[in-house]
Amino acid sequence: MNGPFYDYGWVGEEASLVFALVTGIAFGFFLERAGLGSAKKLSAQFYFKDLTVFKMMFTAIVTAMLGVYWLNWAGLLHAEMIYLTPTFVWPQIIGGLVFGVGFIVGGYCPGTSCVASSTGSLDGLVNVIGLFTGILLFGELYPFLEGFYTASPLGHITMVDYFDVTPGVMVFLIVSLALGAFWLSEKLETRFNR
Amino acid sequence: MAERKKPQPYWNPYLCGIGLGIVLLGAFIVMGRGIGASGAMTSVVAVSVSSLSEKHAEANAFYAGYLGDGNVHPLKDWLVFEVIGVLIGGFLSGKLAGRNRIKIEKGPLISNNNRFLFAFVGGVIMAFGTKLARGCTSGQALTGGALMNVGSWLFMISLFLGAYLMAGTVKRLWT
Amino acid sequence: MKNLSLNQRLAAVAFVLAFVGLLFSFISPDGMKSVNQKPNYISVVSLADRVKNREDMQIVDLRAKELFEEFHIPTAQHIPLDSFFKKISIPKGTLIFYSGDDLFSRQLWTRLPDSLKGRSYIVYGGIHDWYERLLYPELPAKTSTQDSAIFRSVHDLSLFYGGQAEFVEGQDVLEYYRQDLTDVAWPKSHRENGLVRKGC
Numbered sequence: 312m313n314g315p316f317y318d319y320g321w322v323g324e325e326a327s328l329v330f331a332l333v334t335g336i337a338f339g340f341f342l343e344r345a346g347l348g349s350a351k352k353l354s355a356q357f358y359f360k361d362l363t364v365f366k367m368m369f370t371a372i373v374t375a376m377l378g379v380y381w382l383n384w385a386g387l388l389h390a391e392m393i394y395l396t397p398t399f400v401w402p403q404i405i406g407g408l409v410f411g412v413g414f415i416v417g418g419y420c421p422g423t424s425c426v427a428s429s430t431g432s433l434d435g436l437v438n439v440i441g442l443f444t445g446i447l448l449f450g451e452l453y454p455f456l457e458g459f460y461t462a463s464p465l466g467h468i469t470m471v472d473y474f475d476v477t478p479g480v481m482v483f484l485i486v487s488l489a490l491g492a493f494w495l496s497e498k499l500e501t502r503f504n505r
Numbered sequence: 506m507a508e509r510k511k512p513q514p515y516w517n518p519y520l521c522g523i524g525l526g527i528v529l530l531g532a533f534i535v536m537g538r539g540i541g542a543s544g545a546m547t548s549v550v551a552v553s554v555s556s557l558s559e560k561h562a563e564a565n566a567f568y569a570g571y572l573g574d575g576n577v578h579p580l581k582d583w584l585v586f587e588v589i590g591v592l593i594g595g596f597l598s599g600k601l602a603g604r605n606r607i608k609i610e611k612g613p614l615i616s617n618n619n620r621f622l623f624a625f626v627g628g629v630i631m632a633f634g635t636k637l638a639r640g641c642t643s644g645q646a647l648t649g650g651a652l653m654n655v656g657s658w659l660f661m662i663s664l665f666l667g668a669y670l671m672a673g674t675v676k677r678l679w680t
Numbered sequence: 681m682k683n684l685s686l687n688q689r690l691a692a693v694a695f696v697l698a699f700v701g702l703l704f705s706f707i708s709p710d711g712m713k714s715v716n717q718k719p720n721y722i723s724v725v726s727l728a729d730r731v732k733n734r735e736d737m738q739i740v741d742l743r744a745k746e747l748f749e750e751f752h753i754p755t756a757q758h759i760p761l762d763s764f765f766k767k768i769s770i771p772k773g774t775l776i777f778y779s780g781d782d783l784f785s786r787q788l789w790t791r792l793p794d795s796l797k798g799r800s801y802i803v804y805g806g807i808h809d810w811y812e813r814l815l816y817p818e819l820p821a822k823t824s825t826q827d828s829a830i831f832r833s834v835h836d837l838s839l840f841y842g843g844q845a846e847f848v849e850g851q852d853v854l855e856y857y858r859q860d861l862t863d864v865a866w867p868k869s870h871r872e873n874g875l876v877r878k879g880c
Contacts, residue, residue, distance in 0.1 A: 407634065422641065435610075
């Protein structure tokens with residue numbers, strides 16, 4: 312029995328929706344546990360006062376990445392079957408910059424704005440409304456944006472493919488980088504909170 | 506009158522990160538996909554537009570992509586259910602920790618109304634960013650990050666860059 | 681380890697896992713030996729040719745009965761995946777397995793004993809590729825002389841089995857037929873009509 316179970320037909324459509332709900336509940340739970348339902352905490356990241364966002368995100372990335380690597384190695388999970396969103400270099404870079412601007416102005420990201428709304432933050436709710444409005448605007452402007460939206464595609468590609476190294480090397484690099492960054496984060500927090 | 510529970514401290518972010526990582530890994534193992542948030546919101550927008558004017562929605566390639574081929578209701582979507590879960594999970598955690606109450610989070614120097622304005626504008630800007638990049642921090646940064654997806658890492662680096670560069674300008678909002 | 685804080689212990693665990701992973705990726709890059717072996721693949725075109733020439737072999741369809749009855753590769757016999765390993769007698773000679781999207785074939789291959797692996801093949805792409813690449817292939821409208829042999833064999837086989845080619849611009853549609861199946865990854869699975877839209 313190896314994963315992904317859904318791709319092998321062991322998980323039905325209805326069951327997958329139940330699983331979605333459960334996954335979401337756990338996701339929302341951990342987000343709120345760490346305090347990411349608070350705009351003050353989220354924005355403090357960008358003034359080096361509270362680097363929880365970075366710590367939480369990268370710990371999750373490292374954990375899942377190590378899990379995928381080892382399960383794949385043991386033959387329990389076929390990692391190449393996991394869906395990869397296609398890469399579009401310039402839209403994603405520009406999109407990232409724009410997203411970052413929106414993040415620090417609004418104080419939330421889509422996931423955390425949901426968590427904030429459900430814990431009573433009125434500003435979180437307004438942020439969600441803003442998101443819906445923005446998506447609507449984007450949709451209406453789409454015919455003009457379509458050209459840029461589909462520019463510079465690279466297809467479904469991982470850094471392992473791009474740099475042509477063994478996965479273990481990339482995983483080790485990323486983990487080492489992350490651990491170094493965590494150490495640095497602790498130092499920065501102490502310094503900026505003096 | 507019921508006693509209001511005192512807000513508990515937040516958990517160790519690294520432990521929460523491990524928890525979240527395991528949830529993400531679970532999604533990989535069971536579903537062969539990661540998590541997300543912006544896609545669900547887009548589905549809701551697409552369905553709303555479609556209910557107002559079906560022709561307009563179908564004619565627009567962007568909405569049409571989220572409306573499917575008509576066999577399945579577009580809201581019967583994995584991400585939509587997942588985001589509903591996020592709402593529930595956030596609420597649960599907040600309730601257990603005594604952090605659920607109507608509040609407005611902002612820096613001390615601006616008014617409530619200004620905060621709402623900026624929250625709204627921030628949401629609009631962020632929406633453009635998320636659609637251009639085909640995802641948000643959950644779908645691209647977390648999921649794509651763990652899978653070492655090139656585009657996701659580009660997005661992640663850009664988003665931190667964009668936010669840090671903008672932080673100085675909007676300092677009055679938060680500090 | 682006693683004097684380290686919780687965070688430091690977690691960091692140490694992560695580092696060890698990553699470091700050992702690095703070592704293992706050089707020592708045994710394909711993962712645990714028995715589990716990630718690549719199967720012996722046979723392309724749909726090659727299979728079609730063998731069936732046409734009435735070569736001695738046994739094709740096995742691993743899917744559910746309804747799917748088999750709806751359509752199956754000519755001369756194939758139906759043995760659903762679950763009952764395959766319960767059978768007392770396995771057909772003799774060369775065995776060629778296929779399924780709808782290679783999922784059952786993948787499962788079968790991991791469980792197949794080595795004695796059978798020697799004479800077994802998996803149809804690369806299963807029924808999906810039989811349809812899309814043999815019965816109703818996309819072929820270039822114009823071919824160069826070096827590709828004409830591939831073009832002709834696919835076209836003729838398509839007609840032989842009652843299919844029809846579709847002619848398109850560009851030459852890269854023939855890439856599929858030229859690929860070396862000894863060094864290829866499992867094809868991406870296509871799950872049709874699922875609820876799950878894969879984006880984020």
